[in-house]
Amino acid sequence: MKNPYLPVIVKVKRAYFESDDRSLKTIDVEKPEGFSFLPGQFCEISIFGRGEAPFGIASAPSEDFLRFTINKAGYVTTAIHWLEEGDEIGIRGPLGNYYPVELFERKNVLIVSGGFAFTTLRSLLLYLLEERERYKNIILIYGARRPDLLLYREELFELEKREDLEIHLTVDTEFPGWTRHVGFVPQVLERVNPPAEDTYLVMCGPPAMIKFTLPVIEKLGFPPERVFTSLERRMKCGIGKCGRCNIGPYYVCRDGPVFSLDKLRTLPREY
Amino acid sequence: MRRIKKEAIEKKLKELAKDYRIFAPMNGDVKETGGEFEECFPRLSGKCAFLPPEEEILRYKDGKVEETPEDKPIILFGIRPCDARAISLIELAMRDEKFPDVYFLRKKEKGIIISIACKEPGDTCFCTSFGHGPFSTQGSDALLVEKDDYYLVLGNEKFFKLFGEGEEAREEDKEYFEEAKKRAEEKIEKIPVDNLGEKLLSRIEDPVWEKISRKCLNCGACTFLCPTCYCFDIQDLERSWGVSRRRYWDSCMFSIYTKEASGHNPRPTHRERVRNRIMHKFSYYPYLYGEFGCTGCGRCVVYCPVNFDIREVLKILGGSG
């Protein structure tokens, strides 16, 4: 029996702050041998002595490192923020399900995101771009409060130059030097007005963004079975045993974190 | 059916304490003993043997992760049939092709569970509602029925190999068994559970949950004493030699159970928490594993400080009360 509780020890290759306020830190860690995953999956990161917490994988499956971007919020994340290059951490994974990329083939894909929930969507975006010809239009709408809170923005600015990809970046209010969209994600989504036909929508963001985006999605005509989102819950084991992350009969760690909107609507609103 | 002298089994159990960890009811709770046991309906259930309140799952020492080594196999002796069945219910959740819970399963696989039939069920028992009963063998390697200075035994090979075969039961033994079984079963209240899972699911947003759950204090007494509740917490403890990662019983009744680092709590009040406990046992469990996650042992009824009676709740929600 393979013990799913045992983490693998890996070294931190790079650790740097994403945002000017130092609330977001990105760590790139060694990818253990034989580690294969799909966008949307997550890992449990162990800081020994402090505990374990789940984080979505932000690197693309083809990259030779695993990337996590972590908001400083609790006991474990604070310790992750102390990490420096060369430190050792434990990881368990990949865990959970992934964005249903098989369904996306020969379809349009619209990615809508806000804040630091963008992590696994970077993975998804790069994954889709690797074999670009398998998908039709790809549109990304991504917003944050301030420019410095946009994750991986230098990389996104580079991607903006591509012809085969439509990127709309937005911040909540005007900032000096910011020439892209200004406004909240739902407003930008409405302005961009992407066609719902033949399109899959992937949406990740803070609760407030989700709340105001849902009506827009409905208005644009996206049927709930073609809308996917990734949920967050408090987790411990990450493998559907310890019990706390269930929503109805499903465990977010095992049967999620990616759920379609129509599935979510059948479940109690415990998220 | 076999019959084995009581003292033979008692003696054997003490001998086996050398190679096995013996868990048995003692002073009212299931605990590790040297082979002694007490004939009772224990307060802390049989799950203590296979899912202890506190258990190390790994160590981090000198920069390496070490799996916690296996201990001696377990004999769980003298529990009631409901507790034996409860362990097989926990196993349904722990057995998982992709992510098996090794710490539970390896104990369970090598372990032996011997239950003693419940000749005098309590007033709060409702085990017969869930397709088993006070003389049920489900989940047990052997079921013992006390008769004078003998035990009548319904057991499997695993049991007889360890404890000896005794002699063939006599005709009168079989009659005694059937009669005692009938008498015990008759004493037990049956709660209708037909389509309970679906009924519950259809009432998930029902305002009745608020009424039902109001008196719940959100302590963990029911879940800790429940023989089928298996939720746990994992925490790291610092030791002089490194880090010990352990798991502990946890309870869905605690508000911090689901509270996230951001402060957001998806199950913020007693209403959602009680609902989740009931739904998990009677709707999600059957949906996932085809069995109710309750054995009707009645502990949560007896030990609830505010007399939250799950039987009443099931009657209300199941539509018969």
Next chain:
Amino acid sequence: MIERIREEARKAFEEGKIEILIGFGRGTLRATPIFIEKKEDVDKLIWDDTCWINLATYLRRFRGKKTGIVAKGCDARSVVALIAEKQLKREDVYIIGVPCQGMKNEKGEEFLSCRYCEYPTPPVYDVLVGEKREGKKENYPDVSEFESMPPEKRWEFFSEEAKKCIRCYACREACPMCYCEECFVDSLDPRWLEPGLSLSSLQFWHLVRAYHQAGRCSDCGACERACPMDVKILYLTRKLNKEVRELFGFVTGLDPEALPPLGTYSTEDKEEFIL
């Protein structure tokens, strides 16, 4: 008695004094807390000697609502203590006081805290049902007896009791005064004590739980009765009640205006323990 409680409850609803009433109803094993929202339901109220839960525990859930409570002496004292700690407003609570005859366990034995009860009659109430009952002169004979044991024996007793604990926190949840947003045992940062059932961690929990009750405990005993493992904990809180009375001359729950004894001071406080 039951009829009079129902009558007062009905009256309180009719006069618009309460929107909700917390009382005792018939449970399957003993009296159980019930929440009454309309006057037609007041007939569900009962009163007997199994009404041992402290109903004040529920009051904070209904803050901002005119809430009635059927209160025996200790419950009413907890209400007063909650008001003193600014957890409730006096005008939001309508106390139907019931002079308590003493609560009993399933074997019919009177509980320890009832045996020595000094205030069976609520010291503060809006309406009192039945005749006032005299309490006993509290001199904590059980605490004195424990104090007279040698320290090693006391430590042994404390350890043996603590060992029985499974950390289900029924004692905490049953207590009206345990209302902290985050209990110290649940705090991860700092982590005051370790999870799990090691003796020192259990002792930590029991010591600090008791300590936090100093000057706030009304000696209702609901904590000990709520304990599924029969851990004795009242001897700790009763000791602190005795100390608070001897050192600071304070008795919990008599006066909603009085400051909690650890929230105030006197320049005359004894200090022989100071070097």
Next chain:
Amino acid sequence: MKKVIAFLCNWCSYAGADLAGVSRFQYPPITRTIRVPCSGRVNPLYLFKALYEGADAVWVSGCHPGDCHYQTGNYYARRRFAIFNALMEYVGFEKGRVFFSWISASEGKKFAETVKHIKEEVEKLPPRQKFLREND
């Protein structure tokens, strides 16, 4: 060497320790000082925690009554510690592991004397056994 966790108030006792130092009063190096703004800031949980984590003794020292920088902090502290003492003694925890004192900024001598006294008291006792966090 025994370890005593000393919670010293910033305005009096900590300054008293300073004075003991500059005055070159000798005292045994058994204390691990935690500087707190006021003895009234010392949550009794700190004392439980220090003992639980293995301190041989805990010691809280503040300003003399009436001298508190915050007027009344030490009066509150006095009540808390009276209760703390009573509880620990009641459950049978060893005496001589919990100390309280008032030491002013001018009492360097008293500071040194108090440390010596605490050391003597603590050394009379066997190694700590009760109420210790597991560490193996």
